[in-house]
Amino acid sequence: MPEHPPLGRWAPLTPSAVAAELAGWAGPWWIAGGYALELALGRSWRPHDDVDVLVLRPQAGELHDALPGWQLWAADPPGSLRPWPAGEALPAHVHDIWCRRPSSPAWELQFMVDDVSGPLWTSRRDARVRAPVASIGRRTGDGLPYLRPEIQLFYKAKQPRPKDETDAAVVLPELDPAARAWLDDALALTLPDHAWRRAPG
Incomplete structure (x- = not known):
């Protein structure tokens, strides 16, 4: 098995660089993670260690063609990585794909994979949390797609780290x-005692 960089070694693409890499791909995708929140508010407040992109499971296999020459690794829970070859269906329990170019000594891009049920996006955290696929994202003025901030906060709510609290x-x-x-309803269903439900707004 080929070796991969340490899990904590990142040289992340910027959101605009992600868009350039995926420009020829027709599959739906959205900038996620902390960058999605910054795109929603139009400003930055902290540095980022990596870059996350949300994709949908039915189109995940197309990433091999969308990123020719890249190495794609499946994150098999609870924390191991293995090469994910083209033509292999992504196992249902895998929700993360780590990517790098062979010339890079670090990880450059992480895809988070969510499921769909007909026209509905379903959260990988809890399939009861769902919404029309067409409604889960927004676009910046120059067309960069990103995950709606309330959905991204829902993902950050399960085990919030200091940066998530920030x-x-x-x-x-x-x-x-x-x-x-929407966020309150999702948390009421999954984490009813979560402090963010009581946060002033």
């Missing part, structure tokens, strides 16, 4: 009432 402190007060209601 993000929530910045973003929660900026959410509109509909977004706050």
Whole structure:
């Protein structure tokens, strides 16, 4: 098995560089993670160690063609990586794909894989949390797709790290009432005692 960089070694692409790499791919994708929150608010407040992109499982296999020459690794829980060859269906329990070019000594891009049920996106954290695929993202003025901030905060809520708490402190007060209601409903269903439900906004 080929070796890969240490899990913590990153040289992440910028969101605009991600868009350039995926420019020829027709599959839906959205910038996720902390970058998605910054794109939603139009400003930055902290550095980023990596870059996350959300894709949907039915199109995940197309990433091999979308990123020719890249190495794609499946993150097999609970924390091991293995090469993911073209033509192999991504196992249902795998929700992360780590990517790098052979010339890079570090990871450059991480895809998070969510499922769909007909026209509905379903959260990899809890399939009861769902929404129309067409509604889960927004676009910047120059067309860069990103995950809606309330959905990204839902993902950060399960085991929040210090950077997640920072993000929530910045973003929660900026959410509109509909977004706050969506997040509250999702947390009520999955983490009913979560502190972010009580955060002022």
